[in-house]
Amino acid sequence: MANLIDYIKWRGDITFEISPFNEIDNVIFTQLSSIDFTDVVSSDTSDPVPLHVAVRTVTDRGRAKKTKLGLIVPDIIFTMAALMAESPRYQDILLCSHVCEIDREKEYQFSATTFILSNDAACIVFRGTDDTLVGWKEDFNLAFNPQI
Numbered sequence: 001m002a003n004l005i006d007y008i009k010w011r012g013d014i015t016f017e018i019s020p021f022n023e024i025d026n027v028i029f030t031q032l033s034s035i036d037f038t039d040v041v042s043s044d045t046s047d048p049v050p051l052h053v054a055v056r057t058v059t060d061r062g063r064a065k066k067t068k069l070g071l072i073v074p075d076i077i078f079t080m081a082a083l084m085a086e087s088p089r090y091q092d093i094l095l096c097s098h099v100c101e102i103d104r105e106k107e108y109q110f111s112a113t114t115f116i117l118s119n120d121a122a123c124i125v126f127r128g129t130d131d132t133l134v135g136w137k138e139d140f141n142l143a144f145n146p147q148i
Contacts, residue, residue, distance in 0.1 A: 004028055004080055012087030016117055026123065032084070033113050033125040034077050041098035041113065048094035048116055052085040093117055097124075107137040 007024055040057045041049050049057075059082070084090035094116040102109045111127035129135035 003076075004031060005076060005083065008080060008083045008087060008090070012083065012089045015088055016121075021117060021121065021123065028080070028084070028090075029115050029123050029125050030127075031077055032081060032115075033111065033127040035081060036100050036111075037095060037098045037113065038100050041095045043097065043099050045096045045114070048096040050091065051093045051095060051115075052091040054095050055081045055085040100127075102132075102134055104134055107134060107141055109134050109138060 004024070004027065008028070011019065035055075035058060037054055037058065040054050040061075059078070095113060096116065097112065097114040099113075100111040109129060109132075113125050113127075115123045115125065117123060129138050
């Protein structure tokens with residue numbers, strides 16, 4: 001069965017100008033948001049970073065080997081990111097406004113990244129909870145707390 005890696009290999013050479021952003025690209029960016037780009041991508045829009053630079057920096061810093069994504073997040077995320085960094089479709093997409101906050105005391109986590117596709121198109125991805133203890137606690141709190 002084909003997966004996101006197969007799609008990137010199959011369509012990675014076709015730019016967004018030729019084939020516009022679609023549902024599969026949306027899923028790919030959603031998966032890519034599992035990577036913590038803190039200290040690589042700015043938390044505002046002042047200094048966007050090309051995807052290929054962000055992925056290379058995260059890899060060079062050893063995060064790909066150190067990061068434990070858990071059972072919920074597929075283990076192919078860093079393989080997918082490396083392929084994206086080499087593909088004409090994704091390599092020059094700009095990343096900015098990356099925020100990754102985890103507060104164990106407040107049982108809270110939040111993460112978002114903006115992917116700038118062109119001068120008039122961007123994809124903002126909000127990462128959901130993961131399978132860390134903080135993530136599970138936040139999920140349980142959603143069931144009975146009136147405000148989160």
